[in-house]
Amino acid sequence: xxxxxxxxxxxxxxxxxxxxxxxxxxxxxxxxxxxxxxxxxxxxxxxxxxxxxxxxxxxxxxxxxxxxxxxxxxxxxxxxxxxxxxxxxxxxxxxxxxxxxxxxxxxxxxxxxxxxxxxxxxxxxxxxxxxxxxxxxxxxxxxxxxxxxxxxxxxxxxxxxxxxxxxxxxxxxxxxxxxxxxxxxxxxxxxxxxxxxxxxxxxxxxxxxxxxxxxxxxxxxxxxxxxxxxxxxxxxxxxxxxxxxxxxxxxxxxxxxxxxxxxxxxxxxxxxxxxxxxxxxxxxxxxxxxxxxxxxxxxxxxxxxxxxxxxxxxxxxxxxxxxxxxxxx
Amino acid sequence: xxxxxxxxxxxxxxxxxxxxxxxxxxxxxxxxxxxxxxxxxxxxxxxxxxxxxxxxxxxxxxxxxxxxxxxxxxxxxxxxxxxxxxxxxxxxxxxxxxxxxxxxxxxxxxxxxxxxxxxxxxxxxxxxxxxxxxxxxxxxxxxxxxxxxxxxxxxxxxxxxxxxxxxxxxxxxxxxxxxxxxxxxxxxxxxxxxxxxxxxxxxxxxx
Amino acid sequence: xxxxxxxxxxxxxxxxxxxxxxxxxxxxxxxxxxxxxxxxxxxxxxxxxxxxxxxxxxxxxxxxxxxxxxxxxxxxxxxxxxxxxxxxxxxxxxxxxxxxxxxxxxxxxxxxxxxxxxxxxxxxxxxxxxxxxxxxxxxxxxxxxxxxxxxxxxxxxxxxxxxxxxxxxxxxxxxxxxxxxxx
Numbered sequence: 001x002x003x004x005x006x007x008x009x010x011x012x013x014x015x016x017x018x019x020x021x022x023x024x025x026x027x028x029x030x031x032x033x034x035x036x037x038x039x040x041x042x043x044x045x046x047x048x049x050x051x052x053x054x055x056x057x058x059x060x061x062x063x064x065x066x067x068x069x070x071x072x073x074x075x076x077x078x079x080x081x082x083x084x085x086x087x088x089x090x091x092x093x094x095x096x097x098x099x100x101x102x103x104x105x106x107x108x109x110x111x112x113x114x115x116x117x118x119x120x121x122x123x124x125x126x127x128x129x130x131x132x133x134x135x136x137x138x139x140x141x142x143x144x145x146x147x148x149x150x151x152x153x154x155x156x157x158x159x160x161x162x163x164x165x166x167x168x169x170x171x172x173x174x175x176x177x178x179x180x181x182x183x184x185x186x187x188x189x190x191x192x193x194x195x196x197x198x199x200x201x202x203x204x205x206x207x208x209x210x211x212x213x214x215x216x217x218x219x220x221x222x223x224x225x226x227x228x229x230x231x232x233x234x235x236x237x238x239x240x241x242x243x244x245x246x247x248x249x250x251x252x253x254x255x256x257x258x259x260x261x262x263x264x265x266x267x268x269x270x271x272x273x274x275x276x277x278x279x280x281x282x283x284x285x286x287x288x289x290x291x292x293x294x295x296x297x298x299x300x301x302x303x304x305x306x307x308x309x310x311x312x313x314x315x316x317x318x319x320x321x322x323x324x325x326x327x328x329x
Numbered sequence: 330x331x332x333x334x335x336x337x338x339x340x341x342x343x344x345x346x347x348x349x350x351x352x353x354x355x356x357x358x359x360x361x362x363x364x365x366x367x368x369x370x371x372x373x374x375x376x377x378x379x380x381x382x383x384x385x386x387x388x389x390x391x392x393x394x395x396x397x398x399x400x401x402x403x404x405x406x407x408x409x410x411x412x413x414x415x416x417x418x419x420x421x422x423x424x425x426x427x428x429x430x431x432x433x434x435x436x437x438x439x440x441x442x443x444x445x446x447x448x449x450x451x452x453x454x455x456x457x458x459x460x461x462x463x464x465x466x467x468x469x470x471x472x473x474x475x476x477x478x479x480x481x482x483x484x485x486x487x488x489x490x491x492x493x494x495x496x497x498x499x500x501x502x503x504x505x506x507x508x509x510x511x512x513x514x515x516x517x518x519x520x521x522x523x524x525x526x527x528x529x530x531x532x533x534x535x536x
Numbered sequence: 537x538x539x540x541x542x543x544x545x546x547x548x549x550x551x552x553x554x555x556x557x558x559x560x561x562x563x564x565x566x567x568x569x570x571x572x573x574x575x576x577x578x579x580x581x582x583x584x585x586x587x588x589x590x591x592x593x594x595x596x597x598x599x600x601x602x603x604x605x606x607x608x609x610x611x612x613x614x615x616x617x618x619x620x621x622x623x624x625x626x627x628x629x630x631x632x633x634x635x636x637x638x639x640x641x642x643x644x645x646x647x648x649x650x651x652x653x654x655x656x657x658x659x660x661x662x663x664x665x666x667x668x669x670x671x672x673x674x675x676x677x678x679x680x681x682x683x684x685x686x687x688x689x690x691x692x693x694x695x696x697x698x699x700x701x702x703x704x705x706x707x708x709x710x711x712x713x714x715x716x717x718x719x
Contacts, residue, residue, distance in 0.1 A: 037380040039387035041395040073563050117663060120590040127598030131570060134605050138563060146609060153606040160598060177587075177664060295376040311364070 011112045015092055023248035024054045030290050037294035064237035069140060072234065076139035081239040084132025084246035091125035092249065094118040095256045096179055099266045099274040111180070118179040119171070122257060123163055126212055126250060130156035132243065133214075133221055137231035148230025151220050151301060158308040159211035159218075165316035166204035169323040170194050170261050179257075183265030190269070195262040200319045202262045204312055209254040211304070214247055216293040220301055255285035405484050410467045413460060414483035415503040422509050425479035426499075428453040432471035432480055440464035441471060458499035462488060541582055549575045560618075566608055570601045587663040 028043065028050070035042030043050030068074055095118070096111040115121050130152055137149020171177060173194065174185045186192045195202050211218040222230030232243055259265060259281035269277035299307070354360045386392045396403055405411070416425050428445035444457040472481045480502075504512045552572035556565045573596045580589030621627060671679055 033384075036384045036387050039383055039392060039394045041393060041397075044397070073561070076563055076567055079567075115586055117586045117590050120587070120594065124590045124593035124598060127594055128574060130598070130602055131567075131605075134602065135563075135567060138605070138609060150606065150609050153602055153609070157599060157602055157606075160594075164594075291377060291380060295380040296373065 007108075008112060011110070012093070015097075015112055016089055019089065019092060019249050019252060020245055022252060023245045024058065026248040026251065026286065027057065027244065028053050029286070030293075033287065033290040034294050037291070058241075061238050061241040066237045066239065067234070069142070069234050071141040073139040073141075076135050077234075078239070080132050080136035080139060081235065081242035081246075082132075083135065084129055085242040085249070087125050087129035087132070088246040088249035088253065091122045091129070091253050092256075094121040094125075094179065095253060096183065096260070096266070097256065098278065101275070114180065115178070117177040119167065119177050119182070119257070119261070122179075122253060123160070123167070126253065127156070127160050129246065129250065132246060133231040136235065136243075140231075140234040142233050144228040144233045145231055147227045148221050148233070151227070152231060154301070155211055155214075155218065155220060155304060158305060159208045162204055162208040162308060162312045162316055163212060165313065165320060166201045166208060167261065168316075168320050169201045170198050172320070172323055172327060173197060179260050179265075182261050183267065186264040187267050189267075190264065193262065193264045198262065198319070198323070200315060202258070204316050204319070205262070206258060207307075207312060209258065210289070210292070211308075213250045213254055213289070215251065215289050217296045217298045218304060219298055220304060223298060251286060251289055252282065255282040258285050405486065409484060409486070410469045410472075410482040411484055411486040412462070412482075412488055413471070413502055414481055415458075415499060416479055416481060417504050417506075417509055417512060419509065419512065422506055424455070424499075424503055425477045426455050426458070427477055427479070428455050429476065431474045431476070435470045435474045437468060437470065438464045438466045455499060460502070462490075463492075538582060542579070545575050545578045545582070548572075549579075562608055566601070566605055570597055570605075573597045573601060585663065587667055 031053075032042040032050070043053040046052040046056045068077055093112040094115045096109070096114070098110040100107055100109050102108070133152040134149050137145040137147075137152065170182070174182050176182070182194075186194060210216075214221050220226075220230075222232050227233075232240055235243065256278075259278055263281050264277070266274040266278040268274045272280070354363050387394075417423065418425055428443070430443060430445070433441045433443050440461040440463075442457070442459050442461075443455060445453050446456045448454045467482070469482060475481075549572050552568040552575065555568040556572065559565045559568070574593065577589040577592040577597070580586070580592055
């Protein structure tokens with residue numbers, strides 16, 4: 001029992017440290033990839049190829065004035081970014097990152113807490129993450145912030161429906177909510193991947209995932225051209241940084257979910273060992289998010305709602321129904 | 330090339346081709362069909378393809394656009410009007426300025442000040458010459474009016490300074506004596522244009 | 537360990553809900569209500585009812601509370617609200633009575649000591665399966681009735697919201713009048 005607690009604490013700290021570092025590194029990657037796609041160089045001057053840009057940004061964010069505007073609700077204003085970052089990391093607790101491996105003779109399972117309803121927990125935690133932007137926008141006494149918060153509520157609430165419904169069909173096929181069961185179901189190689197059985201569900205999940213992580217083409221919460229910076233208008237320094245660490249951690253989570261549920265998870269992939277395979281898949285999804293950001297313009301809020309309620313949700317319901325019928329007969 | 334197309338200021342009617350986008354659907358069923366067709370046609374992926382192609386070009390085919398500015402500089406156009414240069418006569422090394430004062434007279438920003446006196450040979454020499462670059466608007470009139478091509482606009486455009494009014498002295502703008510051989514006849518603003526001979530017209534003597 | 541966690545969660549939940557009731561600021565009330573809901577899901581997790589815990593998280597925290605929050609955006613959330621109490625005694629008596637009644641109703645069976653699970657979950661059934669078994673056998677009728685009620689509410693909501701949809705706010709006046717004539 002004691003060993004279990006210690007192991008869990010160590011795993012939690014490791015996940016926190018590694019993912020927050022990766023989230024910071026993600027900003028560097030995003031700037032680089034976007035730059036290459038526009039035939040620019042991106043950050044180049046801090047360290048070799050700008051690799052230490054992350055450190056420079058960190059120093060800047062930490063030393064910046066922690067500004068709280070007049071008339072804002074101080075307590076809520078200060079808590080809001082913590083909610084975003086915390087829920088993003090808590091969601092990662094139920095995600096199995098790598099296959100089991102042996103370290104100093106102990107079998108390590110790289111998942112902080114193996115819940116048997118893992119996937120629902122991740123989605124629920126990401127759903128709770130909407131309180132970060134929402135409270136931030138309401139507490140800051142700023143019209144742009146309020147607009148951003150309204151958009152947060154609308155967008156996240158709507159697209160949660162699509163995420164849940166789209167992932168329901170794979171859940172029905174596997175018959176379990178545990179992400180490890182999902183992984184084991186697809187152990188038979190590429191032919192067993194759930195993407196072949198549920199291509200529509202994958203597309204819906206990916207689109208909804210973009211919306212839930214607030215990425216272009218659905219980055220309406222803080223779109224500069226319309227609502228200055230949305231919920232983050234009044235934020236500066238590390239509090240602002242926490243929003244973005246949360247966003248990038250969510251991107252990584254969506255990457256893990258997509259590769260675990262639809263793309264065979266951490267099973268060996270031909271000659272590539274499982275651990276490397278899942279990292280490759282997650283990197284691909286991360287890259288896809290940046291790629292899409294470089295390519296596509298974002299859409300209007302009414303188009304966003306139209307897409308969710310008139311296109312994606314009916315498709316998801318039809319997909320679930322058809323899957324049910326096929327499984328029954 | 331004639332000047333016709335530059336003189337035609339009726340912007341917005343010429344040189345535009347209308348794309349044939351077809352009829353936009355009116356009925357609900359038509360709209361539905363359009364959405365379905367566009368979703369299945371995968372037109373969205375064209376955009377992804379374009380950005381990926383650009384990335385490959387930039388990374389592996391050396392088509393990166395960035396100039397690392399403080400370390401590399403792009404050549405500027407010869408007619409660019411940056412910080413002034415004072416030219417010397419190539420033969421004697423004496424400065425070309427004859428102290429006529431035309432540049433001071435024409436300067437609309439009122440930033441040129443000069444003072445002249447007679448030297449021992451009863452020639453005019455420039456005793457003081459300053460340009461207030463805090464006020465100069467780089468209009469180029471001084472260079473245009475100079476009869477001796479003594480003051481021209483150079484290519485030094487990095488003129489940020491700590492003080493609002495940074496004066497420039499005559500000696501600072503003058504070509505240094507040891508670099509006289511490298512002094513180039515400036516083709517830029519204020520210089521005689523290549524087709525100057527053709528442009529010369531007879532002065533009508535009627536007035 | 538579990539006892540400690542239980543008391544920690546309980547104290548936090550009660551404290552947060554007390555803030556909800558006592559605070560005069562809408563924003564504080566809403567935030568503490570949402571936080572309390574999250575902690576209630578913690579209690580479910582302690583009991584081993586993982587599925588219900590996550591459902592609590594998704595439905596109450598993610599959806600219901602967020603809708604409250606969305607509605608709250610139409611008020612000035614940072615201002616302090618003056619409550620209008622005509623009679624403090626009546627409010628105290630009524631509120632206190634209903635609270636005592638609720639406590640008695642829920643506490644009586646457990647004090648009586650004859651608590652027995654009507655539908656013990658079958659062996660080997662995982663959490664969601666156990667919930668599903670009860671929901672689709674014993675409680676099928678209430679479940680369906682609730683579903684129909686939600687459907688009715690949804691249709692009513694769509695009709696209420698869509699009443700004036702033939703006028704577009706963004707299009708120009710002439711277009712609007714033209715559409716009217718067509719109708």
